[in-house]
Amino acid sequence: MQTLDCARVRQMIAEASSQQLAAGMPGLAKDHIADCAQCAAYLKSLQAISDTLGKSIVPAPPEVYPNVVSALNPSPSIFTRRLIVLLCVLVAIMAAAAYVWHYYYKINNPEPDTMANKAGCSLLSKPTQTQSKASPSNRSRS
Amino acid sequence: MSEYSGGAISELSDGELLGLAQSGQRAAFEVLFHRHQDRVYSIALGILGDANEARDVVQETFLRAYKRLGSLNQDKGLLAYICRTASNAAIDILRSRRPARTVSLDARFELGFDTADPQSTPDIQVIRDSQADVVLDAVVSLPEEQRLVIVLHHLEGLQLDEISSRLKIPVGTVKSRLGRGREMLRRKLVGRV
Ligand SMILES: [Zn+2]
Numbered sequence: 001m002q003t004l005d006c007a008r009v010r011q012m013i014a015e016a017s018s019q020q021l022a023a024g025m026p027g028l029a030k031d032h033i034a035d036c037a038q039c040a041a042y043l044k045s046l047q048a049i050s051d052t053l054g055k056s057i058v059p060a061p062p063e064v065y066p067n068v069v070s071a072l073n074p075s076p077s078i079f080t081r082r083l084i085v086l087l088c089v090l091v092a093i094m095a096a097a098a099y100v101w102h103y104y105y106k107i108n109n110p111e112p113d114t115m116a117n118k119a120g121c122s123l124l125s126k127p128t129q130t131q132s133k134a135s136p137s138n139r140s141r142s
Numbered sequence: 143m144s145e146y147s148g149g150a151i152s153e154l155s156d157g158e159l160l161g162l163a164q165s166g167q168r169a170a171f172e173v174l175f176h177r178h179q180d181r182v183y184s185i186a187l188g189i190l191g192d193a194n195e196a197r198d199v200v201q202e203t204f205l206r207a208y209k210r211l212g213s214l215n216q217d218k219g220l221l222a223y224i225c226r227t228a229s230n231a232a233i234d235i236l237r238s239r240r241p242a243r244t245v246s247l248d249a250r251f252e253l254g255f256d257t258a259d260p261q262s263t264p265d266i267q268v269i270r271d272s273q274a275d276v277v278l279d280a281v282v283s284l285p286e287e288q289r290l291v292i293v294l295h296h297l298e299g300l301q302l303d304e305i306s307s308r309l310k311i312p313v314g315t316v317k318s319r320l321g322r323g324r325e326m327l328r329r330k331l332v333g334r335v
Pocket of ligand 1: 005006007009032036038039
């Protein structure tokens with residue numbers, strides 16, 4: 001009958017799949033282990049290694065899911081963001097140009113101060129003929 | 143698209159959740175993510191040994207899975223698909239970062255299997271009581287060739303012949319790397335190295 005020495009059996013144990021380890025090893029190795037306390041103890045230690053490895057699951061960092069979600073809902077690309085900034089700048093320039101144009105237009109084309117008259121702001125407006133007639137000196141004479 | 147209203151969504155199987163996710167329910171995808179993210183992260187960390195790279199691999203893996211939701215099969219193992227995607231990505235990173243090596247570690251690394259040292263019961267208990275992070279640290283400290291085989295077999299759950307075709311190495315080489323890796327781990331965990 002073929003027999004195995006301890007060194008060969010331990011090599012077989014170390015190289016066995018986790019399923020073979022859990023099943024206590026196949027064939028000739030199993031027979032040897034049944035009669036050899038040291039190889040049986042070696043099998044137990046490798047079974048412990050196998051079981052422990054199977055449970056060696058560490059927690060993933062908490063930021064992983066938020067990162068995945070933000071990748072699934074992408075924020076505007078750099079190009080889009082630059083386009084938005086450019087549009088804002090253009091609108092600001094146009095607004096400033098309109099303001100400046102309006103300012104010089106008013107200087108070059110002064111409006112008749114009808115508004116001031118309507119509001120009765122005579123102090124702000126140039127004295128008109130009617131107003132000079134109604135001046136305090138005229139009134140005191142009359 | 144109506145939201146799932148048939149009870150606790152977290153109690154559904156992967157296949158059922160995948161079906162809901164395929165119909166557009168983001169909550170189902172979220173449950174799948176939280177159910178499997180730790181295993182995927184541990185596989186990537188075990189292979190790469192770098193927390194930042196492992197985190198990126200997890201993100202990329204789930205993003206890829208989300209984008210391919212429509213083509214994933216509800217009957218086939220979703221976890222197997224996710225783990226395979228993650229380990230392939232991690233192996234690609236590993237290969238891109240190292241210089242080409244011509245001498246195999248198998249040839250250089252000689253470690254006898256423990257024939258002289260009877261295994262004591264306290265040692266076995268020390269191994270069983272080891273915390274997951276300690277064990278994973280010990281895995282990461284292994285040479286790359288042993289580490290890969292250990293992670294693919296024990297964390298991803300691949301059979302030895304599957305590892306052989308994934309890594310394109312003979313099954314005998316897979317076995318010898320597995321054996322040496324386990325022996326080194328055993329010694330590390332019981333404090334003999
Ligand atoms: Zn023996």
